[in-house]
Structure formats: structure tokens, C-alpha cells
Amino acid sequence: MKKNLLTLFSLAIALSVTLTSCTIDINDGDNGNGTITNPGTTESVLSGSGTLSGTITKDILIKKGTYILDGVVKITNGATITIEPGAVFNAVTTKSSSLVVLQDGKINAVGTASEPIVFTTTNKQPGDWGGITLYGNAPIKAVNGLSQALSEDGNSVYYGGNDANHNSGTMKFVRVEYGGKKINDGTSETNSMTFYAVGAGTTLENLVSYKGTDDGYEFFGGTVSAKNIVSYGNYDDSFDWQDAWSGQNNTNWYAFQTGTGNFGMEIEASANVDNIAPKISNITLIRDANTNPEVAGSVEISAIQFKRQGTGIFSNVYISGYKNLGGKSAYSVLIQDAATETNQVNTGKVVVAPMTYLNSDNAGVWGYAYTPNGGKTFTNATTVTKVSLVPGAWATVDGVNLLAGLQ
Secondary structure, X not given: OOOOOOOHHHHHHHXXXXXXXXXXXXXXOEOOXXXXXXXXXXXXXXXXXXXXXXXXXXXXXEOOEEEEEXXXXXEOOOOEEEEOOOEEEEEOOOOOOEXXXXXXXXXXXXXXXXXXXXXXXXXXXXXXXXXXXXXXXXXXXXXXXXXXXXOOOOOOOEEOOOXXXXXXXXXXXXXXXXXXXXXXXXXXXXXXXXXXXXXOXXXXXXXXXXXXXXXXXXXXXXXXXXXXXXXXXXXXXXXXXXXXXXXXXXXXXEEEEOXXXXXXXXXXXXXXXXXXXXXXXEEEEEEOOOOEOOOOOOOOOOOEEEOOOOOEEEEEEEEEOOOOEOOEOOOOEEEOOHHHHHHHHOOOOEEEOOEEEEOOXXXXXXXXXXXXXXXXXOOOOOOOOOOOOOOOHHHEEOOEEOOHHHO
């Protein structure tokens, strides 16, 4: 036990240079006169400035201020990273910076509509850094029904567990900008927000992924649900999942695709016929007129794609702006293979209704990438409305209101 505590003044100076969360003890239980007191809830504090780096193995509190996120920062060993409203992190772009919460770590990042928590870069270019990744211990079904798989994010972590209600923490009013940095293989990118086997005990609400070069959000199995989430200007798919993700309480998902963008939603279950269909109420997918797929002539221009036994029960779905392009056809819903049609669509595990499909090509029919196809038709529902989200700084970037398309 240390006998000399750092003064708040000296600690502030130390933290303004760099974070040493594994070595600085703010409260070790000794108040200086030999009397033992209960330690505080945090072992380290950043109070307005500093650098977040390395592996965090003790609780850390980050107060409102502007910080540097340097390299891959991992939260582990039972530690919780607590971030207060108004904290802004500028990621170092000369290395593969990212925030990774491992299975034995936790995040408590709770901003507000007027004071969000923001992860960005000073460079402000898509692909600048790796984004946020959470790992949990909820069940997955990977390829061949495996209950574990190796992550695709460059961290080489095995994910998949047996605790459907596992809690990785809370994220509210958090915005991730310019994610999607390429990983070590030089071709694959990270997502802006990635959830590996994250459990239903985790809270994900009022999140924004902005102009990343891969998916806005991707779920690899798990049971977590997300509410009030925005995917804006992401290059690949706005929303993506695999490994039989099965969140049941999702609502208010909004995507605005502009510049570069593939599918609005790409859905698969890693070819597992037996999976639990996730449920999402209130989905709005809007494709701006200037939007092109990453690869010219690609078929990735439809709003929602189901493949490899992917499932989903969607209600109140508003879709606009999906046009034929490069000799390929755009659809509200595209079924890629006959097995998905037979095992999932025809058994009621793929439902997209009520739906309205406006300012788009091939209205009234689903698309099929095989023949003979299922021939599913639909009529625009007059009851469908766009998603409603609270306005504020959380959904505003450089003076641009990301929710303007909902008005």
C-alpha cells in the first residue's frame, strides 16, 4: 500500500501528458494518516485532457473534455471505462487506433442529446481509425453451427458464449465518425461499431455512425438490441449482421446513404437454418441520388438483402431512393438464394411489412437473384411513417443535421 497520494494538481499535470491507468492509483484506501477508507469507484481519472492508450485493467473515469485516443485501447480484467457527456476523442490516424471492450470489460458511455460523446479525428476522412468494438458472452451460431468463432477485426479474439443476458455496459448518445480503417491484411476494414456476441443486458441507444468505409453497424451473433440508431454516409452496408444475431427489442433504425454506399441492410445467418429471427420496428432507409456502390456495376444497390438463411421480422418500414444503376436492378427486398426463400421467407421468418417504397425502381415486387423466384409482391402501406428521433447535437456533424431526411 502506498503511503503518499498524488495531489490533484500533480495528477492533472501527469494526465495532461498521457494516461497511465495501470500505474496511477488515485485512491488506494490510505488517506495519509494510516486510516483505511473505502477506495473510490475509479482508479484513474482524465479531467479534461490527456491521452487514452494501451490496455486498461482498472476502472477509469473520463470527464468532459478533449482527448487523444492512441492505438488500440482495450478494456479488460473486469475494468469499466466510464465516459461523461461532452467528452471528445480524436483518434491517432497514423496507426490502427480503436476502442475495444473485451468480454471481461465494460463500457459506461452516457452522453446526452445536447452533449454527446464523440469519437472522431482531426483529419476528418473516412477510414481514419478503427471505431468501437464490444465483445460479449452471448450465444452465436457461426459457420457450420459453431458456438465460437475468431473475430474479423484484426484483434484475433474468439467470441461466443452461453449467457444470453450478458452485460457489456451502456452506450447512449455516442457518435463515431470516420471509422473503417483497414486492418493488417490491407484489404479488410473495421466497422464504425461492431458487436461480437454482445448480450441482451447491454444498452445501445441513440448512436450515430458517420462516414465510415465499412458497415455502420455489424452484429456477429449475440442477443443485444439497439434503439434510435443512425447510420449516415457509410461506404458499405448501413446495417449488417451474421452468426444468427437475434436481438428482439430493436426500434427506430435510420440510414441515409450518400456518396458511396452498398446495401441499406445486409442480412445473413452464416447459413444456419435454425436461427431466431431478430425483430425491428420502425426502419427508414433513404438513398441519396448521388450514391454509388463501392464497386461500379455491383448488385449491392437494393435496400434490404437476405442471404444464407438470414432472417428478420420488420415493421413500419419506409424506403426511398433505390434506383437501378450500372445495368443492375434495385429492390426494396432482395432474396439472394433459394434456400433462404424456402427455409426462412416461406416459414414466416422474413417479414417486411407494413412497408412503403417510394422514389425507387421496381416498386411492388421483391427481387430474386435466382430462378425460378418467389414472386413476392406488396402494396405500399399508407400507415407507414418515417422514424422519429430527438434532434440535437448528437446527430449534427460540422453543422449538418443528420436527421434532415426524416423531416
